[in-house]
Amino acid sequence: MADVVIIGGGPGGYEGALVARQLGGTVTLVERRGLGGSAVLTDVVPSKTLIATAEVMTEIRGADALGLHADVGDGRPLAQTVTVDLGRVNDRVVELARRQSVDIATRLRSEGIRIIRGSGRLDGTECVIATTEAGEERLHADIILVAAGARPRELPDALPDGERILNWTQMYTLRELPRRLIVVGSGVTGAEFASAYHALGVDVVLVSSRHQVLPGEDDDAARVLQAVFENSGMTILSRSRAVSARREGDGVVVTLADGRTVEGSHVLMAVGALPNTDGIGLVEAGVELTASGHISVDKVSRTTARGVYAAGDCTGVFALASVAAMQGRIAMWHSLGDAVGPLDLKSVSANVFTAPQIATVGAGQAEIDAGLTPARAVMLPLRSNARAKMQDLSAGFIKVFCLPTTGIVIGGVVVAPHASELIHVLAVAVQAKLTVDQLAQAFTIYPSLSGSIGEAARRLHGQGGNEQVVH
Numbered sequence: 245m246a247d248v249v250i251i252g253g254g255p256g257g258y259e260g261a262l263v264a265r266q267l268g269g270t271v272t273l274v275e276r277r278g279l280g281g282s283a284v285l286t287d288v289v290p291s292k293t294l295i296a297t298a299e300v301m302t303e304i305r306g307a308d309a310l311g312l313h314a315d316v317g318d319g320r321p322l323a324q325t326v327t328v329d330l331g332r333v334n335d336r337v338v339e340l341a342r343r344q345s346v347d348i349a350t351r352l353r354s355e356g357i358r359i360i361r362g363s364g365r366l367d368g369t370e371c372v373i374a375t376t377e378a379g380e381e382r383l384h385a386d387i388i389l390v391a392a393g394a395r396p397r398e399l400p401d402a403l404p405d406g407e408r409i410l411n412w413t414q415m416y417t418l419r420e421l422p423r424r425l426i427v428v429g430s431g432v433t434g435a436e437f438a439s440a441y442h443a444l445g446v447d448v449v450l451v452s453s454r455h456q457v458l459p460g461e462d463d464d465a466a467r468v469l470q471a472v473f474e475n476s477g478m479t480i481l482s483r484s485r486a487v488s489a490r491r492e493g494d495g496v497v498v499t500l501a502d503g504r505t506v507e508g509s510h511v512l513m514a515v516g517a518l519p520n521t522d523g524i525g526l527v528e529a530g531v532e533l534t535a536s537g538h539i540s541v542d543k544v545s546r547t548t549a550r551g552v553y554a555a556g557d558c559t560g561v562f563a564l565a566s567v568a569a570m571q572g573r574i575a576m577w578h579s580l581g582d583a584v585g586p587l588d589l590k591s592v593s594a595n596v597f598t599a600p601q602i603a604t605v606g607a608g609q610a611e612i613d614a615g616l617t618p619a620r621a622v623m624l625p626l627r628s629n630a631r632a633k634m635q636d637l638s639a640g641f642i643k644v645f646c647l648p649t650t651g652i653v654i655g656g657v658v659v660a661p662h663a664s665e666l667i668h669v670l671a672v673a674v675q676a677k678l679t680v681d682q683l684a685q686a687f688t689i690y691p692s693l694s695g696s697i698g699e700a701a702r703r704l705h706g707q708g709g710n711e712q713v714v715h
């Protein structure tokens with residue numbers, strides 16, 4: 245029985261632990277805060293729970309156009325009759341995350357995994373030292389998995405105070421809606437919070453360093469989102485870089501690199517993340533770090549030190565819970581001698597939980613435009629879809645990419661409400677290497693948004709495609 249010691253209890257760590265146990269390892273997991281890691285306690289679960297509430301508000305806002313009015317007699321749109329009790333919303337968010345964390349800990353213990361609450365660090369490649377309230381414990385390890393995650397990056401002149409200058413982990417302490425929320429950073433985190441708070445009725449200013457929000461995403465999708473944000477009254481300061489944030493009176497002032505200032509009641513700093521790789525004995529144990537401080541890993545999660553594996557955000561491969569979990573499982577399959585294939589990033593699906601959502605899978609437009617992957621493409625705007633018309637949805641589209649000769653589906657983009665669910669059919673097609681003709685053979689419901697996926701597949705038959713439908 246191999247001794248497996250895991251540092252970090254997020255998706256990379258706990259999914260790895262479950263596999264290691266299943267394969268007969270003696271597993272100890274060292275986690276300093278709570279099982280589920282940042283994913284469950286501060287990042288994915290809380291943000292998506294908050295967004296679930298925001299999504300209801302988005303639907304209520306759309307109710308007027310569908311003929312629904314509040315029965316209050318003063319003619320106000322329904323949305324203006326609904327108030328948000330942010331204290332209750334956040335209590336629910338925090339409690340849901342806490343319970344999810346407890347559920348994961350219970351599952352791991354029931355599988356026979358030992359959990360140590362404390363900080364772990366390597367002492368060479370065969371020992372992890374766990375520092376707990378009771379002192380230090382040396383843990384022998386045949387295999388070590390480092391899944392230490394990442395933390396919010398901070399600007400030296402905009403350090404969070406947890407009250408008005410906040411990072412994304414601190415947003416759930418708010419009891420009342422901010423009067424004016426400045427969001428610095430328009431990556432996925434910034435865009436999701438800006439979208440959610442805007443939907444909840446907050447005046448939001450988004451400070452975006454690039455010409456368009458979501459610089460890493462599909463360009464067409466980001467353009468749709470930017471237009472939706474602007475048309476619904478959000479202020480977007482494009483090509484604007486924040487240099488400082490300070491408290492002034494009962495508000496905050498953010499100063500931009502060109503000297504302009506922006507005033508608000510609160511500011512969320514969403515300027516990226518840094519890996520938790522310093523001070524835990526990695527370099528001393530022979531684990532190579534990249535210039536950005538991430539752990540170098542190969543496709544089976546091996547680091548440069550024998551017996552030491554790494555998974556998740558600390559590797560910088562793809563900051564997604566699903567990828568962290570897969571890296572953790574692969575590490576254990578490989579180290580404990582089970583059948584294993586290398587990490588395949590060609591079929592990863594991801595979703596930005598804005599309104600509308602942006603879901604992607606497989607090959608992207610940028611690599612196709614750069615000539616790295618040859619493809620034919622069809623993009624259908626939502627407004628051509630019968631179901632979308634019924635639901636009064638106009639912003640969004642479905643895009644499908646296939647290989648030019650064989651017609652094998654290699655990727656796609658969905659911009660729509662519930663895109664995170666709609667993308668799955670394309671994810672299956674990419675994973676199973678289905679052709680557009682096979683995809684087109686599947687019945688779709690009439691009327692349904694997924695009908696547009698079938699329609700796109702039909703248009704890609706033969707040599708069809710590359711029709712850019714303007715949205």
Ligand SMILES: Cc1cc2nc3c(=O)[nH]c(=O)nc-3n(C[C@H](O)[C@H](O)[C@H](O)COP(=O)(O)OP(=O)(O)OC[C@H]3O[C@@H](n4cnc5c(N)ncnc54)[C@H](O)[C@@H]3O)c2cc1C
Pocket residue numbers: 251252253254255256257274275276277278280281282283284286287288291292362363364365391392393394412433520524555556557558562563564565566568597
């Ligand atoms: C706001 C936000 C929203 C997100 N939403 C999504 C989403 O919707 N979907 C998605 O797929 N991804 C999402 N992500 C990304 C996702 O959170 C990460 O990819 C995921 O958490 C990575 O998992 P992990 O196991 O690598 O690390 P983490 O979840 O960060 O867990 C690492 C754990 O290790 C612990 N730790 C660190 N160092 C030590 C140490 N020395 N000793 C003991 N314990 C230690 C930490 O306390 C932490 O609990 C989001 C990220 C953010 C910031």
Ligand SMILES: NC(=O)c1ccc[n+]([C@@H]2O[C@H](COP(=O)([O-])OP(=O)(O)OC[C@H]3O[C@@H](n4cnc5c(N)ncnc54)[C@H](O)[C@@H]3O)[C@@H](O)[C@H]2O)c1
Pocket residue numbers: 399428429430431432433434436451452453454459460484485486487514515516517562563564594595596597
């Ligand atoms: N739904 C999801 O799956 C989800 C949600 C949130 C985050 N994540 C993942 O977590 C990772 C981190 O995302 P993120 O958005 O926190 O970080 P990021 O690094 O992707 O984005 C940060 C953005 O802030 C900008 N920025 C940096 N300094 C700035 C400044 N001084 N002023 C203005 N803008 C500035 C950067 O140019 C960048 O666009 C990503 O890989 C993302 O995919 C995933």
